[in-house]
Amino acid sequence: MNWIMHLQKPAFWLLAIFAAIAALHLTLFNRANETDLFSISLLFWIAAGSLIWEKRHQLTLESGAFASLLGTGLLAIVLLRSTALPEAGLVLRAQPFVAVLGVALLASGFRGLYQYWKELMIFGSLVLYTLFELLLKSIDLAPLTARISTLLLLYAGFPVKREGVFLRLPTGGVEVYGGCSGIHSILFMLCVAVLFLVMVPLRSPFQKAVCVVVAALLGFLVNSLRVAFLAILNAYSPKEVFEYWHEGSGSMIYAMISVVLFGAFCWLAFLRSPRTTSDPIQGSEAGSQESGVRSQEAGVRNSPKRLSSHRVQEPE
Template sequence: MTEINWLKQLQEPKYWLLAIGVGLIALHLTLTSRTNDTDLFGTMLLFWGVVAFLIWERHESLTFESGVFASFFGASLIALILLKSSSIYGYDFFIRATPFLSGISLAMLASGTKGLKQYWQELLILAYTAIPPGLIGVLVDVAKLTAKFSAFILHYLGFEVVRQGVFLILEKGSVQVYHGCSGVNAILQLLGLALVFLLMFPTTKGQKIIVPIAAVLIAFSVNAARVSLMAVLVSLSQPEAFKYWHEGNGSAIFSMIAVFIFGIFCWFAILKNEPENKKKQSC
């Protein structure tokens, strides 16, 4: 009898959806790992974890009711993901879009078009991953701002530094702040964490404005400090150390520092006042 019940449970659509979801996540993380971008992989892993947690928290209250069109659309999206994934061997923008497409396909299979609003939080998080880093560079010249702030840091640390556009010129060397070193990736990473934080914890309207601003300022400042360090290493003729902090694990260390500082900010500025936030929201 127990074995029969177990087999019946396995035949329920939600278990098939779970299996498909796990497969899509595993496929996406595998593709992401091939890019050798530790920041991107860490961000995607975190966002998938948050989405899975949010779904699990509400899985008993979700409505599972899909139609023929929604099921066909969802299955077609999954087929597209599998087809495109078979031809990806390095970085491809499709890797950033895959989480959102996977989320839409699973939501359509599970609850149809009418039930999509149940997953607005999860879909918003997954849609955020599709934002290309180059988009910020089109709107704001982040590289130039980073060069200016890095020059400011070096000047007040006592270094003789001259800035010419995105070039930082010291006594025995110079560095150029490319778009990839401007901190755009770090800013997007912390903004993503800010979005996750605001969706998971109760906050006031003012805090909803302050948290993203703090994320941008922290990411920008920490990256400018990293650029300043690399400029000093070039001036000191330390190519191995420069390579470590530019391309190696040193880059990931600065990302961890930014996340740590942001976590401290959220703890002392928001979470310690969580009872007050709930009271303000209920008024």
């Protein structure tokens, strides 16, 4: 039977392990109530699965004894750590990288590890997530976010006053603390930028740098717009509406806006094909042909005149 033949293939079991680890990791992020990390992890697993599916016929599935033993050990460590239900920290963020590394060693060994460099780079950004988070927290973006949000409210016509990190309207206000300063939005967009660069590699280092910088700026600016919007809701709307857009399901729309704007920028700047213009050589050839036709027509028109003048000069 066909399903029995599939069970006898090592690729089937490797695919099953990959899918099981993806489901386990997403479940742990969902229990940790990390909405942003759950969303980006879901995108990462989909991207990694699509990359492996595209090159499934070109993969070299040959592994040695030591590589297989090491890969099995890494997968066992991931499973044992998952039973403790770790919180959303470095351990949980590093689990996909360790798991994919274990599956790659189990499938292709050390020599074939290069075949999975894109997948390892994708999940490696989650490992660096904590490092960049500490770096951005040391900068303290809350005062800058408060200033940008104040400018947005002033341009929109609201009588807002800023006192440090407090935005005060006549009937209410908000405080921009560390969680609302834009750190998570910037890190989320940086992960999206890494995913884009892996899926759509750009040749120029300048384009790669622009892509990363634009992603970080969009994350920060959209978060500033979010703070301004929350200040308006806290001043002029019921508390339930504010909570919905602050920590409820409505908070996901800001990440969607950032991703849509980033996708539009990448399409306009890198992916859009330029308009096709006519070849100058072909255009010159066409112009010469057209001028030749015109000269021939003019010659045909002038030839009777030359004949008639010649006939007048003939003696009778």
